[in-house]
Amino acid sequence: MRYELKTLREKLGPVELTLETIADLDRAIDSLCEGVDEKSAERIFVEELCPYFGVVWPAARALGEHVARMGSWLKDQRILEVGCGLAIPSLVAAKLGARVTASDFHPEVPVFLARNQRHNELTFPYLHLDWRASQNNLGKFDFVIGSDVLYENSHPKDVARTLSSYCEKKGHIILADPGRSYLQAFLDELQGFGFRYDILIRNVLDGHNDRAGDRRTKEVFVISCTSQS
Numbered sequence: 001m002r003y004e005l006k007t008l009r010e011k012l013g014p015v016e017l018t019l020e021t022i023a024d025l026d027r028a029i030d031s032l033c034e035g036v037d038e039k040s041a042e043r044i045f046v047e048e049l050c051p052y053f054g055v056v057w058p059a060a061r062a063l064g065e066h067v068a069r070m071g072s073w074l075k076d077q078r079i080l081e082v083g084c085g086l087a088i089p090s091l092v093a094a095k096l097g098a099r100v101t102a103s104d105f106h107p108e109v110p111v112f113l114a115r116n117q118r119h120n121e122l123t124f125p126y127l128h129l130d131w132r133a134s135q136n137n138l139g140k141f142d143f144v145i146g147s148d149v150l151y152e153n154s155h156p157k158d159v160a161r162t163l164s165s166y167c168e169k170k171g172h173i174i175l176a177d178p179g180r181s182y183l184q185a186f187l188d189e190l191q192g193f194g195f196r197y198d199i200l201i202r203n204v205l206d207g208h209n210d211r212a213g214d215r216r217t218k219e220v221f222v223i224s225c226t227s228q229s
């Protein structure tokens with residue numbers, strides 16, 4: 001799929017990134033769905049391919065800033081990001097010397113990731129990981145992270161199971177969420193897997209538009225979880 005693109009500079013705490021993104025998400029979705037009947041079987045397939053990965057979501061800014069402020073603590077730590085989209089937190093963690101693996105299920109994510117790694121002179125592995133069917137054959141990580149990955153009914157269960165299955169016994173899960181209605185269900189699932197959590201709120205720039213002078217902010221919940229066992 002060909003999208004109109006734009007390149008941005010994002011400052012996340014002390015870390016600055018150059019990011020190639022989709023210029024207008026709504027327009028990209030419209031052109032993807034153009035001519036596809038709403039009731040057809042093809043529509044379900046097309047909806048799965050909606051390019052939500054390609055823009056800077058407020059939750060990614062919040063998690064990116066959170067990771068940036070962890071600083072040298074992250075050096076050599078093993079980090080897995082799920083549903084990474086543009087992989088902003090992964091890029092930040094890699095800048096700080098962490099051993100990062102980014103993952104998503106959308107076939108175009110690795111294309112954007114490769115470009116954004118180049119823009120920021122970074123390299124780290126990418127993995128196709130669909131949290132609906134995830135079986136851990138990768139081992140465990142010190143940090144398993146994700147931002148804005150709780151937006152469908154099935155996500156709390158699938159995401160909690162996947163995050164906890166990749167998290168080292170004494171490791172951490174960090175998830176950023178813009179206050180979506182499935183957040184509490186996710187926290188309940190995680191508690192069921194034996195994790196306890198702390199929540200802090202970060203105020204970040206809202207939306208993915210960068211109209212001059214638009215400085216609206218949004219509260220994002222950043223949840224840090226550790227295993228009780």
Ligand SMILES: C[S@@+](CC[C@H](N)C(=O)[O-])C[C@H]1O[C@@H](n2cnc3c(N)ncnc32)[C@H](O)[C@@H]1O
Pocket residue numbers: 052053054055056057059060082083084085086087103104105106129130131132146147148149
């Ligand atoms: C709202 S976007 C957030 C992207 C990125 N984490 C951010 O905050 O900018 C949701 C992401 O979850 C990914 N995703 C959706 N369903 C998934 C699944 N079943 N397995 C893995 N990733 C999935 C999408 O491809 C997309 O990149």
